[in-house]
Amino acid sequence: xxxxEQLPSILRVQEGSSASINCTYENSASNYFPWYKQxxxxxxxxxxxxxxxxxxKQTQGLIVLLDKKAxxxxxxxxxxxxxxxxxxxxxxxxxxxxxxxxxxxxxxxTVMP
Amino acid sequence: xxxxxxxxxxxxxxxxxxxTLKCQQNxxxxxxxxxxxxxxxxxxxxxxxxxxxxxxxxDLSEGYDASxxxxxxxxxxxxxxxxxxxxxxxxxxxxxxxSDYTFGSGTRLLVI
Numbered sequence: 001x002x003x004x005e006q007l008p009s010i011l012r013v014q015e016g017s018s019a020s021i022n023c024t025y026e027n028s029a030s031n032y033f034p035w036y037k038q039x040x041x042x043x044x045x046x047x048x049x050x051x052x053x054x055x056x057k058q059t060q061g062l063i064v065l066l067d068k069k070a071x072x073x074x075x076x077x078x079x080x081x082x083x084x085x086x087x088x089x090x091x092x093x094x095x096x097x098x099x100x101x102x103x104x105x106x107x108x109x110t111v112m113p
Numbered sequence: 114x115x116x117x118x119x120x121x122x123x124x125x126x127x128x129x130x131x132x133t134l135k136c137q138q139n140x141x142x143x144x145x146x147x148x149x150x151x152x153x154x155x156x157x158x159x160x161x162x163x164x165x166x167x168x169x170x171x172d173l174s175e176g177y178d179a180s181x182x183x184x185x186x187x188x189x190x191x192x193x194x195x196x197x198x199x200x201x202x203x204x205x206x207x208x209x210x211x212s213d214y215t216f217g218s219g220t221r222l223l224v225i
Contacts, residue, residue, distance in 0.1 A: 006155070031211060032211040032212075034213045034214075036214075036216075042218070043203060043216035043217060043218045043219055044156075044203070044214075044216050045216070046213045046214070046215075049213055051211075089155060089156065093210075093211050098210060098211065099144050099161060099163055099169075099207075099210045100146070100158055100161055100169075100171070101214065102158075103148075103155045103156040103157075104155055105155035106155050
């Protein structure tokens with residue numbers, strides 16, 4: 001099946017610095033790209049998403065970028081805090097009108113005080 | 114606000130046993146999903162259902178059955194539990210195609 005590659009799998013940053021996670025997808029028809037945050041013992045929760053008619057979206061210290069030519073999208077967390085420590089998953093819809101999302105393998109982010 | 118509830122939260126089974134996991138949502142969402150989460154492997158789709166009585170296989174459907182008894186509920190059956198299997202099964206629902214998911218809190222499975 002189609003895959004979404006997510007890197008890095010482990011990311012450690014100092015509090016106050018920024019953190020970046022990158023994902024690539026296979027199908028150029030993909031048009032929806034959500035990001036989920038999962039804290040230990042909790043379910044994944046949507047934090048931000050972007051659709052293919054946009055290149056950049058920002059909300060509350062989170063920035064997502066989408067490069068459709070390169071089939072790449074990324075999450076940037078500015079001014080990281082210890083509360084940002086969690087597992088992060090990117091996802092992509094495999095095609096326009098698709099009912100399912102294909103998830104990346106996750107990035108374990110640790111923000112060190 | 115709505116809620117999506119998975120039962121049980123923890124499930125310990127024996128090798129070869131048939132195990133059933135349940136999921137209920139009151140968002141009135143059309144589509145429901147079952148994902149399996151293994152450490153370091155992200156979320157892999159087992160089954161999904163676009164509407165009541167619909168069933169679609171995901172990449173990981175072998176060894177599982179599913180049933181969408183009504184719009185609000187979607188159950189997953191492990192047909193024959195494998196020894197030492199340990200994973201989290203996540204149920205999710207979404208309103209339409211190309212929309213975000215709401216996840217349940219998961220069922221943690223351990224097979225002894």
